[in-house]
Amino acid sequence: MSLMAPIGEPPEMKKFSGLQRAAALMLALGQDHGAPIWEQLTNDEIKELSSTIAQLGRVPAVVVEHLLVQFSGEVASMATLHGSFETTERLLEGILPLERVKEIMEDIRGPSGRTMWDKLSNVSETVLASYLKNEYPQTVAVILHKLKPDHAARVLSELPKDLATDVVLRMLRMDTVQKDVIYQVEQTLKSEFMSNLSRAQRRDPHEAMAEVFNALDRSTEEAMLSALEERAPESAERIRALMFTFEDLSKLLPAAIQTIVRNCNKRELALALKGTPEETKQLFMSGMTQRAAKLMRDDMAAMGPVRARDCEDAQANLVILAKSLGDRGEIMLVDPRSDESVIY
Known part of the structure; x- marks a missing residue:
């Protein structure tokens, strides 16, 4: 698809190649008028044209008018069009199935977007190395060659020593990797690794x-x-x-309970313990000094009757605190799904 330079075209047109002119035309046509044309293009043609639209930037109105003479009445008032990844994606979404749009946009965004290599950089080195240790050394070399050096180094250190050495030697001898080889590796990663990883993490x-x-x-x-x-x-x-409820806190190790007591609001702790059995009170107070425990009991007695809702809110806040401490690795939380396992 190309637009040849006719006689008498404005000087601005010289800055635009045939492919860029086609891209500007399709951008100006929009979804309704452009749909019949997009439907006739192959995937490769769509990718090439979409990539050009995404990098088109500012298109002067005189160029738009020249390309769309038959629609000059509609476009004469336009100051500019602006091609970007966002406008390209919106344009394609009204024309093609979402999965096809997603595939095309991933391909044309390049290093700054969400390519396969971007996604791979977010996979932990342990998980990635576990997958790569079963691949051919040359394939591993191609993949590590595409990763950022610091991530590649971490993955390399997780591989078996012999495999890692073989991969390093292949990376040293590696010339520019052919585009079709990288494409095949990307497709394998997408179909085998990333899809399985997505299902596993669902x-x-x-x-x-x-x-x-x-x-x-x-x-x-x-x-x-x-x-x-x-x-x-x-x-x-x-x-x-x-x-994970307030009752589950009683399953925590003494050190974890002490950490919660040390980090919580003491007034809120007294309120949370107000209506609990004596063994629960003792469990939390065992993490305090004798003087602090006595002051806590005095506070509870001085409260008099309290609303059940207030006690429940205080207990819920202690659970939230415990989860926060667990997320930071400061305590271990007993997994309520198992009496034996623990989560950090």
Whole structure:
């Protein structure tokens, strides 16, 4: 697809190649008028044209008018068109299936976008090395050659010593890698590694819902779980098993409880413990000095009657604090799905 330079064209047209003129034309036509043309193009033609649109930048109105003489009445008032990755993606989304658009945009964005190599740079060196150790050394060399040096170094250190040495030797002898070889490696990574990794990392929706329920107040939580038990008892049971509650804090190691006590608001801790069994109170107070424990009991006695909702809110805040400490690696949280395993 090309637009030849006719006689009498404006001087600005000299800056635009045939492919750039075609790109400007398609950008000006938009979704409605351009759709019949896009549908006739092959994937390679779409990628080439889309890549050109994405890098087109500013197109003077005189160029647009010259390219669209038959639509001059519509475009005469335009100061400029602006081609970018965003406008390209919006244009294609109205014409092609989303999966096809996604594939094309990944290919044309290059190093600054979400290419396969960008995605690979976010995969931990341990996971990536575990996959690569079963690949041919030459394939591993091509992949590491495309990664950033610091990431490649970490992956290399995770590979078996003999394989790592072989890969280094191949990287030293490697000339410019042919484009079709890189394309084949990308397709293999996409179909075998990234798709499997995505499935493996797909989160159980029950886990996400358990976190939502953890954030609810006790009465709302119980009402919703009871309603869910009537319609989907298996899901309700699984959510209950995944929820981390104030009662689960009693399963923590003494050192973890001491860390929570040290980091929490003491007034809130007293409120949270107000309506708990004596063994729970003792569990938390064992992480304090005798004087601090006595002051805590005095505070609880001085409170008098308190609303159950206030106690529940204080307990929920302690759970949130415990999870935050666990996320930072300061304590170990017992996994409510297992009596033996722990998560950090």
